[in-house]
Amino acid sequence: SYELTQPPSVSVSPGQTASITCSGDKLGNKYSSWYQHKAGQSPVLVIYKDQKRPSGIPERFSGSKSGNTATLTVSGTQTMDEADYYCQAWDSSNAVFGGGTKLAVL
Amino acid sequence: EVQLVESGGGLVQPGGSLRLSCAASGFMFSTYWMSWVRQAPGKGLEWVAYIKQDGSETYYVDSLKGRFSFSRDNTKNSLYLQMNSLRAEDTAVYYCVRGGRPLEDAFDIWGQGTMVTVSS
Numbered sequence: 011s012y013e014l015t016q017p018p019s020v021s022v023s024p025g026q027t028a029s030i031t032c033s034g035d036k037l038g039n040k041y042s043s044w045y046q047h048k049a050g051q052s053p054v055l056v057i058y059k060d061q062k063r064p065s066g067i068p069e070r071f072s073g074s075k076s077g078n079t080a081t082l083t084v085s086g087t088q089t090m091d092e093a094d095y096y097c098q099a100w101d102s103s104n105a106v107f108g109g110g111t112k113l114a115v116l
Numbered sequence: 117e118v119q120l121v122e123s124g125g126g127l128v129q130p131g132g133s134l135r136l137s138c139a140a141s142g143f144m145f146s147t148y149w150m151s152w153v154r155q156a157p158g159k160g161l162e163w164v165a166y167i168k169q170d171g172s173e174t175y176y177v178d179s180l181k182g183r184f185s186f187s188r189d190n191t192k193n194s195l196y197l198q199m200n201s202l203r204a205e206d207t208a209v210y211y212c213v214r215g216g217r218p219l220e221d222a223f224d225i226w227g228q229g230t231m232v233t234v235s236s
Contacts, residue, residue, distance in 0.1 A: 011178070043222035045161070052211060052229060053153075053161065058222035096161050100219045103175045105151070105163035 012101035014108035032097030042080035118142035125230030138195040138212030149216035154208035166216030
C-alpha cells in the first residue's frame with residue numbers, strides 16, 4: 011500500500027521558519043495537501059494542490075514540491091501554529107495521509 | 117456558514133453495528149464528493165471512504181470493505197455511514213469531510229467529529 015513519510019516532530023523558535031517534509035513514491039506526479047490539527051479541534055486544510063492556500067489561511071503558510079518530496083513551510087512561526095500537521099495525497103482511488111508531524115514552537 | 121455536523125457515535129460491543137449521520141449546510145451539498153476520515157486514539161488521520169455527488173460511486177479503504185456502507189440523501193443534505201461487525205480497532209473519532217474526488221480533491225471542510233468506541 012502507498013505510504014507518505016513525515017518526520018515525527020519538528021521544533022522551531024517563535025518567529026523562525028519551520029519546514030515539514032513529506033515523501034512518497036511518485037509523489038511528484040500527485041497533488042499534495044496539508045492539514046493542521048490542533049488538540050481538541052477538527053483538522054484544517056492549509057495547503058492544497060501542492061502550493062495553493064485556501065481563503066483565510068495566513069500567508070506564512072506555504073507549500074512546495076521537489077521531486078517526490080512535498081514541503082510545508084511556516085514562516086515567522088507563532089505559538090498558535092503549534093499543532094500536528096498531516097500531508098495527504100491520492101494513490102488511485104485511495105486517499106493516503108502521512109503519519110503526521112508534531113510542530114513544537116519553543 | 118458552511119457546516120458539517122456528525123451524530124450517532126457512542127459505545128458499541130464488538131461485532132455490533134452503528135450508523136453515523138452527517139448533516140451539511142451552507143453549501144450546495146449535491147455538487148460535492150464527500151468522505152469520512154477517522155482518527156484512532158493516539159494515532160494519525162485515516163481516510164475511510166468517499167461517495168460521489170449522486171451516490172452512484174463509493175470506495176472504501178481496503179481494511180473496511182464489506183463491513184462499512186456509505187450513502188447519502190441529497191434531498192436531506194445528509195450522509196450516512198453504516199458500520200457493521202465492529203472491532204476494537206474501529207474505535208476512533210469519525211469526521212465527515214467535504215471532498216473526495218480521487219486524484220483531485222483536498223478535504224476542505226471538516227465536521228467536529230463523533231466518537232465511536234468499540235468495547236465490551
